[in-house]
Amino acid sequence: MTQSYRLQVNTNLEELAQILDWFNSHYQEKLTRSVLIKSQTILAEAFTNAVRHAHRDKRTETPIEIVVYLHPDQIELQVWDFGPEFDWEQQLKQVQEADPVNAEASGGRGIYLIARLADRFRYYRTPDERNCLQMINDFRTEPVSGQESGIRSQESGVRSQH
Amino acid sequence: MDSSVQIIQVSGILDGMNGGQLRRTIDEMLKAGTRVILIDCTAVEFMDSSGLGALVMALKQTKLLGGQLSLCGINDQVKMLLDLTNMSKVFKIFPSCEAFKQSV
Numbered sequence: 001m002t003q004s005y006r007l008q009v010n011t012n013l014e015e016l017a018q019i020l021d022w023f024n025s026h027y028q029e030k031l032t033r034s035v036l037i038k039s040q041t042i043l044a045e046a047f048t049n050a051v052r053h054a055h056r057d058k059r060t061e062t063p064i065e066i067v068v069y070l071h072p073d074q075i076e077l078q079v080w081d082f083g084p085e086f087d088w089e090q091q092l093k094q095v096q097e098a099d100p101v102n103a104e105a106s107g108g109r110g111i112y113l114i115a116r117l118a119d120r121f122r123y124y125r126t127p128d129e130r131n132c133l134q135m136i137n138d139f140r141t142e143p144v145s146g147q148e149s150g151i152r153s154q155e156s157g158v159r160s161q162h
Numbered sequence: 163m164d165s166s167v168q169i170i171q172v173s174g175i176l177d178g179m180n181g182g183q184l185r186r187t188i189d190e191m192l193k194a195g196t197r198v199i200l201i202d203c204t205a206v207e208f209m210d211s212s213g214l215g216a217l218v219m220a221l222k223q224t225k226l227l228g229g230q231l232s233l234c235g236i237n238d239q240v241k242m243l244l245d246l247t248n249m250s251k252v253f254k255i256f257p258s259c260e261a262f263k264q265s266v
Contacts, residue, residue, distance in 0.1 A: 017175055020208055037239040044210045048177075109211040109247065116246050 006067045011055040019047055019066060035137055038117045039075055045110035046079035046133050054083025077135045086131060088123035167198040167266050173205035181216025188220045197229035200262045204235030214243050221253065234262050
């Protein structure tokens, strides 16, 4: 069964605290700590990117919508904005070629973090001229401490949920 | 500890706004002659890439003046961000304020 929650916020960086509180209130008990902190970070970076870049010329009242789907074996995060279409692939390429450590632009670092923290992500534009950044993380057994974190063979399926 | 050592406590969300304030505080300390600074992150619940950017800029500024900027009490989310950007190697990280005090 898939369960979803949505939250609409203004184009204002100060909304971040509300977003994190909202996310924690719904998901803190349902996710492993590792998936929780990854998801919080992905949401925060996608939201601040939308405020700083996609909605740079928009009024504060322009809504940014956050939708979270909790599937049996994965969590799906969506951040919707009303900005101009963004060349995500090109931006990501630039970020990957640049040194993320020394990248002065915080936007670049945010995109780099999303790409590293999400198992899969996709950016698309809808006919109603909205953009969706969709990010998915699978639930799996976390590697035993000391093991290489790149190992992804231990698919665990569902973590206990209610 | 002598007066050239200062501890700053940060709490809540370390984002662009708090990060900007943190940088101003550190700038003032550096101007006043402080060269060893600890940022106590025990009460930091969450850090985003702008907060991280502020830490990195503050570190550069401190190093430029021959100083040392360290962190302590970071939670797993802050550690994840530092690890992903290779910053955990650049900052001196102490488990606690006490551990830092013993080192200076």
